[in-house]
Amino acid sequence: MHPAFSVIFLTTLIGVGQGLFIALNIGQVFDLARDDINLGHGFYAWGGFLVLSFLALGLIASVFHLGHPERAWRAVTQWRTSWLSREVIVLPLFMLIVFAYMLGHFNGMDAEQSLTLGLVGIIVCFTLFVCTGMIYACLRFLREWATPLTVVNFILFGSASGFIFAAAYAGWAGQPELLELFGEIGAWLTLGALVSRGWTLKRNAELRARPKTTTQTATGIHHPEVRQTSMGLMGGSYNTREFFHGMKALAVRRIKGFFLVMVFPVTLALLLAGTALDSAFLVSLAFLAQYLGLIAERWYFFAQVNHPQNIYYQQVG
Amino acid sequence: MTQLALVIDLNVCVGCHACVTSCKEWNTSGQAGPMPDDNPYGADPSGVFFNRVQTYEVGSFPHTETVHFPKSCLHCEDPPCVPVCPTGASHKREADGIVLVDYDKCIGCKYCSWACPYGAREFDEHSQVMKKCTLCVDRIYDQTLPEQERKPACVMACPANARIFGDIHDPDSQASQMIREQQGYALMPELGTQPANHYLPRHIRRGSDDSA
Numbered sequence: 001m002h003p004a005f006s007v008i009f010l011t012t013l014i015g016v017g018q019g020l021f022i023a024l025n026i027g028q029v030f031d032l033a034r035d036d037i038n039l040g041h042g043f044y045a046w047g048g049f050l051v052l053s054f055l056a057l058g059l060i061a062s063v064f065h066l067g068h069p070e071r072a073w074r075a076v077t078q079w080r081t082s083w084l085s086r087e088v089i090v091l092p093l094f095m096l097i098v099f100a101y102m103l104g105h106f107n108g109m110d111a112e113q114s115l116t117l118g119l120v121g122i123i124v125c126f127t128l129f130v131c132t133g134m135i136y137a138c139l140r141f142l143r144e145w146a147t148p149l150t151v152v153n154f155i156l157f158g159s160a161s162g163f164i165f166a167a168a169y170a171g172w173a174g175q176p177e178l179l180e181l182f183g184e185i186g187a188w189l190t191l192g193a194l195v196s197r198g199w200t201l202k203r204n205a206e207l208r209a210r211p212k213t214t215t216q217t218a219t220g221i222h223h224p225e226v227r228q229t230s231m232g233l234m235g236g237s238y239n240t241r242e243f244f245h246g247m248k249a250l251a252v253r254r255i256k257g258f259f260l261v262m263v264f265p266v267t268l269a270l271l272l273a274g275t276a277l278d279s280a281f282l283v284s285l286a287f288l289a290q291y292l293g294l295i296a297e298r299w300y301f302f303a304q305v306n307h308p309q310n311i312y313y314q315q316v317g
Numbered sequence: 318m319t320q321l322a323l324v325i326d327l328n329v330c331v332g333c334h335a336c337v338t339s340c341k342e343w344n345t346s347g348q349a350g351p352m353p354d355d356n357p358y359g360a361d362p363s364g365v366f367f368n369r370v371q372t373y374e375v376g377s378f379p380h381t382e383t384v385h386f387p388k389s390c391l392h393c394e395d396p397p398c399v400p401v402c403p404t405g406a407s408h409k410r411e412a413d414g415i416v417l418v419d420y421d422k423c424i425g426c427k428y429c430s431w432a433c434p435y436g437a438r439e440f441d442e443h444s445q446v447m448k449k450c451t452l453c454v455d456r457i458y459d460q461t462l463p464e465q466e467r468k469p470a471c472v473m474a475c476p477a478n479a480r481i482f483g484d485i486h487d488p489d490s491q492a493s494q495m496i497r498e499q500q501g502y503a504l505m506p507e508l509g510t511q512p513a514n515h516y517l518p519r520h521i522r523r524g525s526d527d528s529a
Contacts, residue, residue, distance in 0.1 A: 308434035
């Protein structure tokens, strides 16, 4: 598949926002359990504002994916069958809850109200993770995506980057205890993502070795030697642009290497150093490293898919 | 329930692309039109087509066969492109089983084209909506045309009569009979999409030609 940058930014940005929202609520529970730190409403209110900013940026990025954004309201109608439609409903709903959460804290709502809103928000937040992941996981012919691991990866990557951002935010806000807490959770989530993403990489390698759909099943010509001599066109078409990334194998391997190094070891090293030294700067670098890596990870997530239609577009002629 | 479809006879397709050009000619001025043709005489042409004729070589030299293989939307009975559409623009008609896009509802998210394993949909960069074979829905019901011309443009154009149009749910239609009698098959049957369009396999002739 040809990676779409609008979708890469949408999924990575809202992931950070979702993770940050979960972190804020865990921080609040932590805050209530130990009365020796008291963050006050400003921390949560501005945290909510940051969540909203990430979600809004993601939403803006997604608009660039559409041919007719002015008709986007129609996309709420097919929630019975389409995960994309469900995402289009759940994302603004989540934004509304975060907006209420932010406004509530700016107006000094009490802990009970905040936690109730937080709990509802977290449920909607996970629903959003599931919708986003299922958009890809439900396409059963795209076998690289058609696994529950796709949803797990979205949850873990989004939460990890959100928690690391929360750690940096807590650090800059002068909250070393929260920096440590969020940093630690972020590190564990990153390790969890390493396991689940590693699993999908292994699974994809196995899928490539055992193709389900072949030139034989695509044409119905059951001879061991069938090869295309002409795709029926000499120039390009939507089929040759949308479903092929057009990059050399070496370049794809480098992007994969870049994401594996940035998202995991570089992020973890900076994060551990940052939490050990109580350095908001190092934790911020950890977030930036992971976010850059996640852009490459999402690029590779698209590029790795071998669309069955590509069987029909092998030979210019 | 009716399921209109094409049956393509690989024994007689000569790969002339007449179906490709007549499809484009009809549809570019019909409901689905215009169908863009960017840079048609330049170095890098690109256009939207609903129908393509591909060519495959089977076997190894000198024992090879050339198979010309027309490919368009298969109007699946379980179309994977329909449920994923967030707006309902992509739909399958109850009355005749044709899979269509409502160009006024399409938001151009391209999700349906990802879901189709056959690459049957092509995005129109000019009108920013997804397009696909309509089975000439604006032709086959046209009462102003003589009855024998109420067929898709590709079927009308085929000089070898390699394309048969009909209702594959009617066991007495010519399409159904040919599928039944000539082992008509579906593409990528392992995916369970139940394409309505069928292909009639090549019958390899052996005998005097080989010994000559």
